[in-house]
Amino acid sequence: MSKTAWVFPGQGSQALGMGTDLLELPEAKEKFAEAEEILGWSVSDICQNHEDKLARTLYTQPCLYVVETILADLIAQEEKPDLVAGHSLGEYIALYVAGVFEWSAGLRLVKRRAELMENAGGGKMAALIGFDREQLNKILAETDDAVLANDNSSAQVVISGTPEAIESVLSQVKAKRKLPLNVSGAFHSPLMAEASAEFKDVLASIEFHQANVPVLSNVEPVAAVEADTLKQRLIQQMTGSVRWREIALALPEQGIERVIEIGPGNVLTGLIKRTASGLKLENVRSAAETKLVKS
Missing domain, CATH: 3.40.366.10 (Malonyl-Coenzyme A Acyl Carrier Protein, domain 2)
Structure with a gap:
C-alpha cells in the first residue's frame, strides 16, 4: 500500500x-x-x-x-x-x-x-511569479522590513513587510508577474x-x-x-x-x-x-x- x-x-x-x-x-x-x-x-x-x-x-x-x-x-x-x-x-x-x-x-x-x-494592520504582501530567486534574496537582504513570507515553489513566492519596503522590492525585482495581495497585514513577517x-x-x-x-x-x-x-x-x-x-x-x-x-x-x-x-x-x-x- x-x-x-x-x-x-x-x-x-x-x-x-x-x-x-x-x-x-x-x-x-x-x-x-x-x-x-x-x-x-x-x-x-x-x-x-x-x-x-x-x-x-x-x-x-x-x-x-x-x-x-x-x-x-x-x-x-x-x-x-x-x-x-x-x-x-x-x-x-x-x-x-x-x-x-x-x-x-x-x-x-x-x-x-x-x-x-x-x-494587525499597516503591512502589505505581494506575490511574485517567474522571478530570479538569487536576485530576490539579494534585494530582500538589502531591504529593511521586507521578508520572504511564503516560499511556495521555485516559481512562486510571497513577500511581506511595510508598504514602503514592499514597493521598494517590487520596483527592483524582475518577475513575470507581481501581484499585491488583498490582506490586512504583513502576515508571516x-x-x-x-x-x-x-x-x-x-x-x-x-x-x-x-x-x-x-x-x-x-x-x-x-x-x-x-x-x-x-x-x-x-x-x-x-x-x-x-x-x-x-x-x-x-x-x-x-x-x-x-x-x-x-x-x-x-x-x-x-x-x-x-x-x-x-x-x-x-x-x-x-x-x-x-x-x-x-x-
Missing part, C-alpha cells in the same frame, strides 16, 4: 459555496452547530451567502478550519494518512487530524488567530510580533498531545510528532516563513507516493506538482469527492 500524505490549504483557497454539500450530513451538522456556539456566527451562512465576509481574515480562517476538518473526518472513516501538513492556517487542520488537540480547542485557536491577524506574542499566551492554555502521524510544519519542514516541538513551531508560525517548497520536497524523502489535498481549490497539489515529480495527486473539495478516495 502506498504511503499517503494529507495536505490542507490556507487562506486564499476559500470559495463561496464551500461546504454546502456537507450540511445534510449528521456528523457535519453537529460540527456546524458547535462552531456557531464558539464563534457567535454561522459558518454555513457565511460560506453560502456572504462572499465579502468570507474574504475577510476574521471569517475566512474559521470557515476553512470547519469545512476542511469535516472533510478530513469523512475520509478518516475509510483510511488514515501516513503524514500531514498544511499551508499557514492549514497547519491547524493538520494538527487536528494528527490528534494533537481537540476539535473545539483548535477552532478556538483559529478564532483568536483570525482576530489578531485581522487587527516580524511585523506580526505583537500579535504573535499575544497568541503565544493563548497557545499556552491549550493542551497539545503527541501526534499520531508525523507533521511537517511550516517553519521547520522536518517530520515531528512530539507535542512540545509542534507547539513551539506553531508559536513561530505567525512571524515565520511558510516553507512550502521544502515541505513538497520532503514528501518523497519521507516515502510518500500519494498526496491528497483536502479543502477548496487545488492550490497545494498544483504547487507540489511543480516541485516534486512522480507523486500521485488527488483533491477532495466536497463530500462527494470523499467517496472517490481509494487507498
